[in-house]
Amino acid sequence: MSKLDKEDFTEAVYEIVRMIPYGRATSYGAIAKAISYPNMSRMVGRVMGECDSVKSSIPAHRVVNSSGILSAKEAFGNSGEMQKLLEAEGVIVVNDRIKNWKSVFWNPMKEINL
DNA sequence: CCGATGACAAGCA
DNA sequence: ATGCTTGCCATCG
Numbered sequence: 001m002s003k004l005d006k007e008d009f010t011e012a013v014y015e016i017v018r019m020i021p022y023g024r025a026t027s028y029g030a031i032a033k034a035i036s037y038p039n040m041s042r043m044v045g046r047v048m049g050e051c052d053s054v055k056s057s058i059p060a061h062r063v064v065n066s067s068g069i070l071s072a073k074e075a076f077g078n079s080g081e082m083q084k085l086l087e088a089e090g091v092i093v094v095n096d097r098i099k100n101w102k103s104v105f106w107n108p109m110k111e112i113n114l
Numbered sequence: 115c116c117g118a119t120g121a122c123a124a125g126c127a
Numbered sequence: 128a129t130g131c132t133t134g135c136c137a138t139c140g
Contacts, residue, residue, distance in 0.1 A: 006132060029119050038118095039134065045121035065120065067139080072121050 004035055013047050016108045020062045023090040024106035025098060027066040034109035049075055061085040068101030 004012055012035040020026060032041040048060045049072075061082040065071045073096060076082040083093045092099035 009132095027119080028121080032119095041118085042120050042122065042135095043133075047121090049121045060121085063121090066118075075121055 004037075009035060009037060009040070009043075010047050013044050014051065014058055016112065017048070017058050017060060017063055019108070019111060020059055020106055023104060025062045025064055025068070025086070025091065025101075025104050026106050026108050027064060027068075029066050031063070031108050034112055045072070048072065062089075062106075064098060068098035068105070070096045070098070 013031060016026070016031050016034060028044040029041040031044050032038065037043075045063075048058070048063060051058045051060060060072065061076060063072065070082050070086070070093065073080060073082040076085075080096075083096065086093050086098065091104050098104055
């Protein structure tokens with residue numbers, strides 16, 4: 001599997017976020033590496049910010065940083081709406097951080113490699 | 115100290 | 128000047 005095109009890269013990000021199961025979450029770096037882009041973790045977040053968050057059918061609220069911290073909660077409205085969405089899915093969020101993060105962490109590269 | 119991550123910023127057409 | 132794509136540096140563990 002070779003590196004994806006720029007357009008495919010963005011598309012791959014959407015697909016990966018869309019294939020995130022209920023009550024699961026991933027990190028930017030994981031997605032970036034999953035699509036063969038080690039250094040482009042930042043762009044993943046940028047694409048998300050432009051993806052219209054939830055109204056594009058992209059569960060961006062399931063995408064957090066590698067620490068399980070809701071770094072993008074501000075992109076949802078500063079009101080902790082992202083946290084509520086995660087908790088509504090069964091994900092326990094404490095202090096803007098996902099509890100049992102290791103348990104809710106979903107590995108995208110495992111799924112695409114499959 | 116070293117390695118990995120990051121919801122950005124700068125450059126090109 | 129705007130839009131889209133690519134990449135380094137600083138911070139955290």
